[in-house]
Amino acid sequence: MASLDLTVSSVELTRNICDIPSVSGDERVLADAIHEAISALPHLEVYRDGDTIVARTNLGRAQRVVIAGHIDTVPINENLPTRDFEVDGVPVIWGRGTVDMKAGTAVQLKLAAELAAPRVDITWMWYDHEEVDADLNGLTRLARTRPDLFQGDFAILGEPSNGAVEGGCNGNLRAIVRTHGVRAHSARAWVGDNAIHKAAPVLARLAEYRPREVPVEGLVYREGLNAVRIRGGVAGNVIPDLCEVEVNYRFAPSRSLDEAERHVRDVFDGFDVEVVDGAAGARPGLDAPLAQEFLAAVAAEPRPKYGWTDVARFSALGVPAVNYGPGDPSLAHHDEERVPIAQIEAVERGLRSWLAGS
């Protein structure tokens, strides 16, 4: 089995854990290595559930912070092992997982090993299956079996945020808009009713749609409504009786999931709409005292998070949560995924200065 040395730098640790492939569903080797390394630390109480590892300090501090990072990645596309090079003079580590989000996880592992007496109690969580269906997510499983582990006054997800603090996140809804017709031989189209032609106004409404920009607690969330898939047709000589347009609505955290669903139904009024999947967003939660303290310590301007992340899970449990991690989120899942080395070091410094206290 692979093993991890937590005494190396967080930059070297980033290379090491990226070079242990852990595409969703195949996290076992990396989880075992983390479990082994963390279990050797006497100041942490360790709990494991599947490929999710939880490690806690129990110092009797007045406050507790949860710091979490997922250990899985999207599929590798000839972008492992990692390589070091420079982009416009900036040294980077290139490869799958460097941005989303093993650099963030490496910083957390490094600090978990070294901060034996932080100024707040810390619950570290490293979890599996974040990049796939929410049902499979290690935190979904853990929230069911050990909800007590989520207790805290503040939570930080190490998702890539370019070293800035990204508050809250947009909600996420997927729906299928269907048009119906009647099949017929395409040589006698007038006998049938073409379902694909009927989808013209669905696509026109999407093309004309102007997404909102919504201020929530001082941060501006940018929405989006997009077709992500379309399919229809039976054979090359058959008038199709069904066309399905799958739409993805990303909505500001000021809107509930129900309101988001109503909005999508309004946009496609007159059409058959089925909502297939949805998750509410999370308000920034930056007015919490610990959040204010954290912002001051890391000296970062808060920004909105556009993508849905597990901060919404903590938010729903009443724990204010932010994203704070190295890497450009626009490069997440990208074949040219790469993280600036300086950002890894900056995030480590930021977290360390706040957690180590005076």
Added chain:
Amino acid sequence: MASLDLTVSSVELTRNICDIPSVSGDERVLADAIHEAISALPHLEVYRDGDTIVARTNLGRAQRVVIAGHIDTVPINENLPTRDFEVDGVPVIWGRGTVDMKAGTAVQLKLAAELAAPRVDITWMWYDHEEVDADLNGLTRLARTRPDLFQGDFAILGEPSNGAVEGGCNGNLRAIVRTHGVRAHSARAWVGDNAIHKAAPVLARLAEYRPREVPVEGLVYREGLNAVRIRGGVAGNVIPDLCEVEVNYRFAPSRSLDEAERHVRDVFDGFDVEVVDGAAGARPGLDAPLAQEFLAAVAAEPRPKYGWTDVARFSALGVPAVNYGPGDPSLAHHDEERVPIAQIEAVERGLRSWLAGS
């Protein structure tokens, strides 16, 4: 393997061969059964190529007629096995293939078995892959390997024509209209460019299109331009970079294939259009002496054929050809495909009276 009894009525034979599923690409079982039954007939010389079976009389008659029927169907949609019932008091056989075109093929098999000494020599052809790309069509293959088998003075395709004689056929062209964009994470849609949204005007032009009606040699051909398939999308959280609309243009035999292609490119001016498949139509050809004789014998008024059929293939080889078969072509490929029993019997009588001679 399945086997066929050619001594039963053509109506019973229709049920039997419909109940042997033979969607394009899966004709083997039915082809084997036909091959076995036909090979048992001493008055026929049998040739097989893939799942196409050719059977010829060699009586030294002055004239030869080619009579052909395809044995494949479009996909089954919960409409097999066949069922017998009445529609408005008319007994029908319901199920996939009853119209297009196993009733016609059943009549041919029945007559091939019984007409040992017809007044003209007959070349029977039962062939595969008619419902898919022309490249795969059994007759395309046969025309390459055994062009001599297509020689004749007149040809009859058993395609459904409601028991009337349908002259010529419309041409048929398939093209793919593509829209292009840029992939991005759907949480940051503004970084990408949605190819599916860009297909809105393609569908709008199709929805607004008004097809022509064109008189050719006294018969009026009705055209059609339709989307038959649409596809686009990468994943539920990715802005798609490609959308493909497959369109099918059915055009009157007065228009050449080149003219048809120009028309489709005009309709989708400004878009990326690739023509993937095309076949010219066939002029009615009813002035041929054997055609006139045949029309008189079956006492039918000629009509235009809207669908492209393999009559165009014979027409291109200089063999005048018509469609003559049981079943309403409007019900071809329809989920409620069904053929009136009386039409099967009438087409059998018509063909028999002409071929058996005095």
